[in-house]
Amino acid sequence: MRIGLIGAGRIGTLHAATLSRHRDVGALIVTDVDPARAHALADRLGATAAPGTDEIFTWGVDAVVITTGTAAHGELIGRAARSGLPVFCEKPIAVDLPGTLAALAEVKAAGTVLQMGFQRRFDAGYAGAREAVRAGRLGRLHTVRALTADRTPPSASHLRVSGGFFRDTLVHDFDMVRWVTGREVVEVYATGSDAGPEVFRETADADTAAAVLTLDDGTLATVTGARVNGAGYDVRMELAGERDTVVVGLDDRTPIASTEPAGPPPADKPWPGFLERFAAAYEGELGAFVQVVRGERENPCDGWEALAALRVAEACEISRRERRAVRMEEVSGGLETVRG
Numbered sequence: 001m002r003i004g005l006i007g008a009g010r011i012g013t014l015h016a017a018t019l020s021r022h023r024d025v026g027a028l029i030v031t032d033v034d035p036a037r038a039h040a041l042a043d044r045l046g047a048t049a050a051p052g053t054d055e056i057f058t059w060g061v062d063a064v065v066i067t068t069g070t071a072a073h074g075e076l077i078g079r080a081a082r083s084g085l086p087v088f089c090e091k092p093i094a095v096d097l098p099g100t101l102a103a104l105a106e107v108k109a110a111g112t113v114l115q116m117g118f119q120r121r122f123d124a125g126y127a128g129a130r131e132a133v134r135a136g137r138l139g140r141l142h143t144v145r146a147l148t149a150d151r152t153p154p155s156a157s158h159l160r161v162s163g164g165f166f167r168d169t170l171v172h173d174f175d176m177v178r179w180v181t182g183r184e185v186v187e188v189y190a191t192g193s194d195a196g197p198e199v200f201r202e203t204a205d206a207d208t209a210a211a212v213l214t215l216d217d218g219t220l221a222t223v224t225g226a227r228v229n230g231a232g233y234d235v236r237m238e239l240a241g242e243r244d245t246v247v248v249g250l251d252d253r254t255p256i257a258s259t260e261p262a263g264p265p266p267a268d269k270p271w272p273g274f275l276e277r278f279a280a281a282y283e284g285e286l287g288a289f290v291q292v293v294r295g296e297r298e299n300p301c302d303g304w305e306a307l308a309a310l311r312v313a314e315a316c317e318i319s320r321r322e323r324r325a326v327r328m329e330e331v332s333g334g335l336e337t338v339r340g
Helices: 009-021 034-047 053-058 070-082 095-110 124-134 156-161 171-181 199-200 280-294 302-324 335-339
Strands: 002-006 028-029 063-066 087-090 116-117 143-150 185-193 208-215 220-226 236-242 245-248
Touching: 002 009, 002 053, 009 028, 009 034, 009 280, 028 034, 053 070, 063 070, 063 280, 070 087, 070 095, 087 280, 087 302, 095 116, 116 280, 116 302, 124 171, 124 236, 124 245, 143 171, 156 199, 171 185, 171 208, 171 220, 171 236, 171 302, 185 302, 208 245, 208 302
Parallel strands: 002 028, 002 063, 063 087, 087 116, 143 220
Antiparallel strands: 143 236, 185 208, 208 220, 236 245
16 A cells, blocks of 8 residues: 655654554655655655655555645645545644535545544543443443643644644544543533733633533533643543543553542653653554555544534634633534535
């Protein structure tokens, strides 16, 4: 199998290394807006560097992996669809609903495959929580608590094009709420604070955020996030039911310290960031993509799943801006026309 990878940045480098090791990937072709970076990555992995994006689509690849900046995702997804190529794309499809819907329309018209990079679906902890909920171990689920906290904030250049905290980061938690519980969000109430570093006020973003989600069966979910969490990278989910409670992300690397006299000691090696915390999950999602391309399994996370998580993020942004509860039917953006 020949795979073309577009984007040799941080996540692209990780995915390229994973694909170069995969037994079913016979050739990897890499390109980037910075040709020198693409050549350096290709030389390190024994891959081929392409001069530009055009060559990815003319050199006879079997599938495309998109790890560019967000602004290019939609156009590249459309180009892959028109070329009849299956594509794996890091989230998001686009930073807004119109761009997302336009790309999905192209995929639908072409009848091609789009798998989105929501890697937490391949994390053992989240998969275990999903199984516990689906098997009825918790009884009636009444409360979900999810959080994502970065140790250090992203760069100012990233913040200016990220789409905001809810769309850029907490969208992963929104996806997990849906995927683990099997329920849909019907209403959100969200708020945020920019009281941290000055860059968040400059970009009209939040460095700390919280959202209350009401699910379609009455379950309440809280999603909280922080951009500056000095103890370390912290991603967890708690699910409480009438019979039992389970937690994702609680181990000897969780960056929390107990104040109880008999509490566990604080983690001595907290996760530095998401690449390390979800290394196995990133490998798993690309392994799944290769299987999808080979026709060996169904798509585990298509574009419509990404759209569903983005709609929750959009509702949270509206709620934060207008300081009110937002029903999900307010955030359609032409969804019915495209999907119908």
